[in-house]
Amino acid sequence: MEEMLESNEMIIHLGPQHPMQPGPFRLNLRLKGETVMDADVELGYIHKGIEKILENKTYLQGITIVDRICYLVALTNEECFVGCAEKLLGIEPPARSQYIRVILEELSRIQSHLLGLGEFGEFIGFVSMFMYTIKEREDILTLIDMVTGARVTHSYLKFGGVRDDLPAGFKEKALPVLNNLKKVISDYEEMFQSDRIYRERTAGVGILTADVAKSLGVSGPALRATGVPFDIRKNEPYLVYKDLDFKVCTETAGDCAARVQVRLNEMRESIYILEQCFDQIPNGPLFPEGTPYGRRTPVMRVPAGEVFHRVEDPRGEMGMYMISDGTDKPYRVKVRGPYFPTLQALPPLIKGTTVADVAAISGSMDGCTSEADR
Amino acid sequence: MDARTIIESLTGKFPEAISEAGIESPIRIRAYVDKEKAKEVCQYLKDSLQFDHLCSVCGVDYPPRNELESVYHIASYDHPVVLMLKARLPRNAPEIESIVPVYWNANWYERETYELYGIVFKNHPNLKPLLLPEEMLGEWPLRKDYEGFPNKTARNLV
Numbered sequence: 070m071e072e073m074l075e076s077n078e079m080i081i082h083l084g085p086q087h088p089m090q091p092g093p094f095r096l097n098l099r100l101k102g103e104t105v106m107d108a109d110v111e112l113g114y115i116h117k118g119i120e121k122i123l124e125n126k127t128y129l130q131g132i133t134i135v136d137r138i139c140y141l142v143a144l145t146n147e148e149c150f151v152g153c154a155e156k157l158l159g160i161e162p163p164a165r166s167q168y169i170r171v172i173l174e175e176l177s178r179i180q181s182h183l184l185g186l187g188e189f190g191e192f193i194g195f196v197s198m199f200m201y202t203i204k205e206r207e208d209i210l211t212l213i214d215m216v217t218g219a220r221v222t223h224s225y226l227k228f229g230g231v232r233d234d235l236p237a238g239f240k241e242k243a244l245p246v247l248n249n250l251k252k253v254i255s256d257y258e259e260m261f262q263s264d265r266i267y268r269e270r271t272a273g274v275g276i277l278t279a280d281v282a283k284s285l286g287v288s289g290p291a292l293r294a295t296g297v298p299f300d301i302r303k304n305e306p307y308l309v310y311k312d313l314d315f316k317v318c319t320e321t322a323g324d325c326a327a328r329v330q331v332r333l334n335e336m337r338e339s340i341y342i343l344e345q346c347f348d349q350i351p352n353g354p355l356f357p358e359g360t361p362y363g364r365r366t367p368v369m370r371v372p373a374g375e376v377f378h379r380v381e382d383p384r385g386e387m388g389m390y391m392i393s394d395g396t397d398k399p400y401r402v403k404v405r406g407p408y409f410p411t412l413q414a415l416p417p418l419i420k421g422t423t424v425a426d427v428a429a430i431s432g433s434m435d436g437c438t439s440e441a442d443r
Numbered sequence: 444m445d446a447r448t449i450i451e452s453l454t455g456k457f458p459e460a461i462s463e464a465g466i467e468s469p470i471r472i473r474a475y476v477d478k479e480k481a482k483e484v485c486q487y488l489k490d491s492l493q494f495d496h497l498c499s500v501c502g503v504d505y506p507p508r509n510e511l512e513s514v515y516h517i518a519s520y521d522h523p524v525v526l527m528l529k530a531r532l533p534r535n536a537p538e539i540e541s542i543v544p545v546y547w548n549a550n551w552y553e554r555e556t557y558e559l560y561g562i563v564f565k566n567h568p569n570l571k572p573l574l575l576p577e578e579m580l581g582e583w584p585l586r587k588d589y590e591g592f593p594n595k596t597a598r599n600l601v
Contacts, residue, residue: 113574121585283495283520286548299520305470377471377516377525379498388498390516390527405499405516410548442574 077101083427094438096415096427103423108416112442119443123402128154128228128369131399136222138404139440141184144170144177144213145382147226150402152307153378153391154228157371160357166230167308168350173216173225175339175346179250180209181383182332185435186257189329192432193270198260205253208246215239228369229362230355240347247340254336261329271325275418275430278323285417286410289385290335291434294320294327301381312349315342325433332435370397382407384435406440444522446472449492456491457484473527478513481530482540485515489545493519494526500542500552502560504534504586511537513562517546532562541567559585 074080083096093114099107119138123131135150136143148170155161162170183206190198210220215236217223225232261267277287279295292299298317302310318334320327356363373395379388385407392401411434419427446466453474454461460480466472476484488494498516505512515528530539541564542549551573553564558572561583572580583589 113572113576116574118584284547286497286546288496297520304523375527377498377527379525386498388516390499390501390514392503401503403499403501403514409551413548413551 074099075101078106081424094412094441096431098419098424098427100424103425105419105422105424105427108419108427110412110416112412112438114442115439116442117439120402120404123399125398127397128371128399129366131402132226133222133224135404136224138406138443139384139408139437140221141181141437142177142382142384142387142440143222144174144225145380145387147223148174148307149378149380149382149387149389150391151226151228152380153376153389153402154371154393156376156378157374157391157393158228158362159372160229160360160362162230163354163357164309164351165234165353166355168346169216169231169235169355170226171308171310171313172235172343172346172350173213173223175342176209176213178383179336179339180206180213182336182435183209185332185383186329189325189429189432189435192428193267195264195267198257201253201257205250208249212239212243212246215242227356227362227364228366229357229360230364232364234355243343244347247343251337251340254333258330258333261326268326270426270429271329271433272322274325274426275422275433276322276324277414277418282323282414285414287385287414288410289382289407290318290328290331291411292385293318294331295323296321301379301386305379307378307380313342313345325429328433328435368397370395371399384408384437384440385411404443406443408434408436408438409441412436412438412441444493444519444524446470446524449524449526450474452492453484453488456487460484470523471525471527473529475529475531478530478532478539481513481515481528482542482545484528485517485542485545488517488526488528493521496520497542497546497548497552498525500549500556502556502562502585504560506534506587509534511560511562513537513539513556515542537562538565539563540565541570543567559583561586 078101081098084094094112097109098105122134132147135146138146183202187199187202214220217225277295279297282292282295296319298319300317303317315338318331320330371393373393375392377390379386387407388405390403391399394400419430450464454464460477462475464474494517496518498518501514503512511532511534513530518525553567554573556562557570558575
């Protein structure tokens, strides 16, 4: 990049330790005055080699590893990994387990969006937003902790079910938190909209059109903010999502404000889904009856085959491609994380903007570099 | 557009290049593609069959068959079918045409597959390591016979 510099241009490096992006990656910007002429992303600082590790661990051990792909969405990662193995095994969790999974995954979506909003606020200088959202997120994490016994890495899903049932009185504890959250989300919305600085820093900044977003391979809230109603929960329903009533949140502007608005609305939909789950959840076993799968299945052989399973992660489409050769370890697991294409789309998106907007744009993408690196 | 229509259209258009095409479930289809024709098939998928969303590109190593496979998962924003397209490559000289001109976001996936498996994507705009340091080029860490960098320590760890 240095060789192409003109005399009035300069290079600045954002990251790997810059608070602009959570997680270490480096963004090299070629600037002319304040305008970004060119951008280049370097990643790989925290490459963990998860795909190689998974090939050398049993399926059950693999669950603890996929938690670490992105620990903000550990439950959705587990869902994808466990879902792949379940498809190969030809088993389906009983209804109660499926509802418990939906409850936890939606709670997980809410906490991820809350943190994403807070961090976005921080990037554009709205630091108190982070204080507000982290407080609400704590309540959600407490609810998840009550069920799984862990705050971020849960190892909670098992093949064919879940490790433990919901604790007694979970619904009574959860509903006041969710009712409070509904109020708080409206407060956030009002806070954002009444803030002139916020409006000017987000509205019309980093505009992604539907066609461009599709060709860049973007998914999740960043895509839905351009008006494309693409949501794996609707397009390819897994678990009991086809029995639940919810709508896919879309916006049309495609700018930073629209991406934030999609996340706010998605939290409302998640609360609505949770309320339905609490009403509808049936009693019954946690694991399919008449099969050897249960809470204790230390050694499990999976029939040979290959499968590609997708779930809707808070950041978009999470897919895993699993090949089994009939032993107790996967032959190959390819993780297709939602943030990888979104991060790849960052350089073309910030080209031509000003350097102050870079933080707003990359923050509104709600990235997890750890997941892109794997 | 359903799985059967897509398979029939694909095998009808490329009778030589597409082999072992099959339907796994109403929303999952698979096929092998001749490595010389991969880009052409992708272009057809994108233009005529609404496959406008490239999910991923990855490699798989099969030492007993002395083969590497380059696997493309291609989906659509409009219909729910996901196509798994695979190309067989010889293990000693794996080369395939890059599909970046067709799918923009194949760029990083192909770079990742190159550094981890050593599959060379011809005419890729910038084929250099993405995640790993450059001194690991030539090690191909995700191949099955990889033993660890630099002193083969990984064998003891796993």
